[in-house]
Amino acid sequence: MSGAGWRPCFLQWRRKITKSFWITKIFSTFARYFYEILGKIMGLFDFFCRKKPEAKLFYRTDVHSHILPGVDHGSQDVVQSLEMLRAELDMGIDRVILTSHVTAETFENTVESLTSAYELLCAAVRDAGLPVELYVSAEYRMDDYWDRQWAAGTVLPMPGNFLLLENSFQQERLGLEPLIYELRTKGYIPILAHPERYGYYGMRTTRYASLHDAGAKFQVNLLSLAGYFGKHAREAAVWLIKNGLVDMLGSDMHNIEHAQIIKDYLRTRDWQKLRAIVENDIINDRVR
Ligand SMILES: [Fe+2]
Numbered sequence: 001m002s003g004a005g006w007r008p009c010f011l012q013w014r015r016k017i018t019k020s021f022w023i024t025k026i027f028s029t030f031a032r033y034f035y036e037i038l039g040k041i042m043g044l045f046d047f048f049c050r051k052k053p054e055a056k057l058f059y060r061t062d063v064h065s066h067i068l069p070g071v072d073h074g075s076q077d078v079v080q081s082l083e084m085l086r087a088e089l090d091m092g093i094d095r096v097i098l099t100s101h102v103t104a105e106t107f108e109n110t111v112e113s114l115t116s117a118y119e120l121l122c123a124a125v126r127d128a129g130l131p132v133e134l135y136v137s138a139e140y141r142m143d144d145y146w147d148r149q150w151a152a153g154t155v156l157p158m159p160g161n162f163l164l165l166e167n168s169f170q171q172e173r174l175g176l177e178p179l180i181y182e183l184r185t186k187g188y189i190p191i192l193a194h195p196e197r198y199g200y201y202g203m204r205t206t207r208y209a210s211l212h213d214a215g216a217k218f219q220v221n222l223l224s225l226a227g228y229f230g231k232h233a234r235e236a237a238v239w240l241i242k243n244g245l246v247d248m249l250g251s252d253m254h255n256i257e258h259a260q261i262i263k264d265y266l267r268t269r270d271w272q273k274l275r276a277i278v279e280n281d282i283i284n285d286r287v288r
Contacts, residue, residue: 055266056092057249058275059284063097064139064164064193064219064250068117071109072101074254078124085125085132087259088251091266095133097287099164099193102138104145111154114138135287139164139193142173157188159288164219166193171200180214191217191248196224196236203239212245217283219248223258225274226265241278248284 066074067084075081088096098121100114101107118136125132137158140146142165149155157163163183167173183190192211195218201207212218223229224237240246253259265271 053267053272055090055263057266058092058279059249059282060093061095061097061284061287062088062093062251063158063162063191063248063284063287064099064221064252065096066100066139066252066254067096067121068098068100068114068136069121071113071117072107074100078121080256081121082124082128082130083256084253084259085130087253087256087263089130089132091259091263093251094131095135095285095287097135097137097158097164099137099139099158101141102145102149103141104143108145109138110149111156114156135159137162137164139166141166141168142176142179143168160189160286161187162189162191162217162287164191164193167198169198172198176211177214180211180216184215189217190215191219193219193250194221194224194233194252195245196220196233196240197229199232201236202232203236205239205243208240208243208245217247218245219250220246221250221252222262222265223252225271226261228258228261238274241274244281246278246281249278249282250284 065084065088066072067081067088069075069078069081075084085096088094098114098118100109100117102109102114114136118134122134125134135158137156140149140155140163146165155163167176173179180190195201195208195211208218218240220237220240221229221233224233227234237246251258251262253262
């Protein structure tokens with residue numbers, strides 16, 4: 001090649017190399033962005049398609065419910081009761097202990113009033129073909145009315161002689177330990193309903209421990225864990241779980257909205273974590 005000819009040739013090759021360099025760079029940049037966007041779209045697709053955790057409980061027996069129709073401020077009629085029982089079945093519960101309020105002045109239920117509502121509900125459940133076992137008991141407020149019912153021997157325990165008892169929300173029952181002792185010596189197993197909800201306990205950890213040591217089983221509400229009763233009740237419920245003081249979980253559902261709140265909560269990571277801690281302590285299914 002002559003001295004005059006090599007320069008145009010060099011320039012021609014340089015133009016070609018420069019052009020292919022830019023084509024490659026543009027193509028690779030485009031490909032990188034394309035794969036990045038595609039990855040994000042696939043991530044979104046995965047997020048929306050990911051199977052949500054099932055809203056199922058790990059036990060079959062709800063030990064605290066207000067599903068019995070027309071005897072307290074829970075279910076008002078059989079239609080509402082059936083709707084709530086269907087929600088229980090959705091959550092894997094097929095044994096329901098009906099624990100309507102028995103409280104001085106407000107809900108002075110008796111064995112007769114509770115039993116007749118129970119028979120009405122059992123007939124409706126049979127007609128509807130719901131595969132659920134029902135047991136009638138009550139949630140007894142430890143007040144004067146309870147004292148009279150207890151003295152007269154007219155209380156309705158759950159199977160296994162469990163009795164669900166609640167404190168007033170203003171103050172703890174005076175002489176709670178002697179009552180726990182008396183119940184136990186007579187063959188009953190007292191369950192303290194929702195200990196996390198009595199604001200006066202706060203984080204009195206020694207009080208919780210002494211009541212539990214005295215022989216009261218502790219039943220925490222799923223609604224409390226879901227935050228329905230506020231920050232303090234939830235914190236106390238979580239503390240009780242983390243300290244191994246929870247024996248039973250209950251819905252304490254009064255209506256279908258409560259059931260929906262619990263169902264939504266069962267799909268959360270918070271529940272998955274707490275469930276792993278509490279699972280082996282729970283004795284709901286021993287109520288038989
Ligand atoms: Fe209750």
